Amino acid sequence: MAKMVHPEVVPPLDRIDQRLVALLEKDGRMPNATLAREVGVAESTCLVRVRQLRERGVIRGIHADIDPSMVGRPVQAMIAVRFGGHRRTHFEDFREQVPKLPGVLGAFHVSGATDYFVHVACESADALRDFVLDHLTNRPGVLHAETALIFDTLKGEGTLSGLDE
Amino acid sequence: MAKMVHPEVVPPLDRIDQRLVALLEKDGRMPNATLAREVGVAESTCLVRVRQLRERGVIRGIHADIDPSMVGRPVQAMIAVRFGGHRRTHFEDFREQVPKLPGVLGAFHVSGATDYFVHVACESADALRDFVLDHLTNRPGVLHAETALIFDTLKGEGTLSGLDE
DNA sequence: ATTGAAATAGCGTCAAT
DNA sequence: ATTGACGCTATTTCAAT
Numbered sequence: 001m002a003k004m005v006h007p008e009v010v011p012p013l014d015r016i017d018q019r020l021v022a023l024l025e026k027d028g029r030m031p032n033a034t035l036a037r038e039v040g041v042a043e044s045t046c047l048v049r050v051r052q053l054r055e056r057g058v059i060r061g062i063h064a065d066i067d068p069s070m071v072g073r074p075v076q077a078m079i080a081v082r083f084g085g086h087r088r089t090h091f092e093d094f095r096e097q098v099p100k101l102p103g104v105l106g107a108f109h110v111s112g113a114t115d116y117f118v119h120v121a122c123e124s125a126d127a128l129r130d131f132v133l134d135h136l137t138n139r140p141g142v143l144h145a146e147t148a149l150i151f152d153t154l155k156g157e158g159t160l161s162g163l164d165e
Numbered sequence: 166m167a168k169m170v171h172p173e174v175v176p177p178l179d180r181i182d183q184r185l186v187a188l189l190e191k192d193g194r195m196p197n198a199t200l201a202r203e204v205g206v207a208e209s210t211c212l213v214r215v216r217q218l219r220e221r222g223v224i225r226g227i228h229a230d231i232d233p234s235m236v237g238r239p240v241q242a243m244i245a246v247r248f249g250g251h252r253r254t255h256f257e258d259f260r261e262q263v264p265k266l267p268g269v270l271g272a273f274h275v276s277g278a279t280d281y282f283v284h285v286a287c288e289s290a291d292a293l294r295d296f297v298l299d300h301l302t303n304r305p306g307v308l309h310a311e312t313a314l315i316f317d318t319l320k321g322e323g324t325l326s327g328l329d330e
Numbered sequence: 331a332t333t334g335a336a337a338t339a340g341c342g343t344c345a346a347t
Numbered sequence: 348a349t350t351g352a353c354g355c356t357a358t359t360t361c362a363a364t
Contacts, residue, residue: 010234010235010239012237013235013236018236021229021231021236024228024229025228025229025231026228027226027227027228028193028194028226028227028228028229029193029194029227031356031357031358032357032358032359033356033357033358034357041332041333042332042333042334043333043334043357043358043359044332044333044334044335044358044359044360044361045331045332045333047358047359047360048331048332049331056235057232057235058231058232058235058236059229059230059231059232060230060231060232061192061193061229061230062192062193062194062227062228062229062230063189063190063191063192063193063227063228063230064186064189064190064193064224064226064227065224065225065226065227065228066186066190066223066224066225066325066326067222067223067224067225068325069175070175070178070221070222070223071178071183071186071223071325071326072177072326073325074175076273077275078273078275078282095317095319098319099319099320099321099322100322100323101321101323102323102327103321103323103325104321104322104323105320105321106318106319106320106321107318107319107321108241108243108284108315108317108318108319109315109316109317109318109319110243110313110314110315110316111313111314111316112311112313112314114313117243117282117313119273121325146277148275148276148277148279148282149275149276149277150273150274150275151274151275151276152260152273152274153271153272153273153274154260154263154264154271154272154273154274155264155270155271156264156266156268156269156270156271156272157264157265157269158265158266158267158268158269159231160231160233160236160238160268160286161231161236161237162237162267196339196340196341197340197341197342198339198340198341199340206349206350207349207350207351208340208341208342208350208351209341209342209343209344209349209350209351209352210348210349210350212341212342213348213349214348
């Protein structure tokens, strides 16, 4: 069966940009000079390209990856939240407020029985229980919150651009 | 009820280290000189502290945050994987191999009915189906894989150290 | 858009505290 | 552990292509 080609919504990156993305994904502090040498362009060109990647939103930011257990949050959980009624405002409020809650690492609005997965890092099991009760179960519109303790977290090893080496 | 004090497994960070962590979490490329000024120590001291934070594993790395939809992977999913038998080797194999699979952003070994949540970014719905069938459903030991499409991803806004401003 | 070169700014070592 | 100063690199601007 022939592959259906849909119109690309986003202009694809050229090889050089892809490699820059991959390099900065692996080491976000790699010096511009090194980046330039690796991809084979002048330093000034490299600077422009990286800036454009940021402006276009390909690179959303460069952030230190912190081990939560080393900063007083050794207990992680993935909490499946189910809404009742599915009023639009509930989702909008949730979307706006949940990222600001203490210890929230991320949240995912998903299809299926569960509406949101909330990934959280807490000081203790007690603090996790309080988080769920205070901020999720107790929230208007929320029917149910099911907490799964996280025993272990794995991070993807490949780069998103697929240009590893 | 009095608070039970457990022995700390990790030595707590002092205020300066906490602030360095928070600053690098927000901007992983912040220059050492700026960091030093912000936290009120000499540049050389700052350099030593940041290096120690990395060596101690508090800072696990500094990485560019890439928008998957901008690099050809516009379809994200959270896949709940359930194992049968729960043989140790199955978990060990999974743990070792899943991070290497193309498009895997992360995976979480959790308590409860689900054993693993796998977060993946794919080229298309077709590619997602193939990923689930080829790498999860088809895997020895895996009983079931339930795919939830991700409509929206939220990232935690607070810093882990709690020292925002 | 890409470049090399020049000016500016940042990094990292060191001897001293 | 922290420091300021020094020498070395890296970043960024710019005129030209």
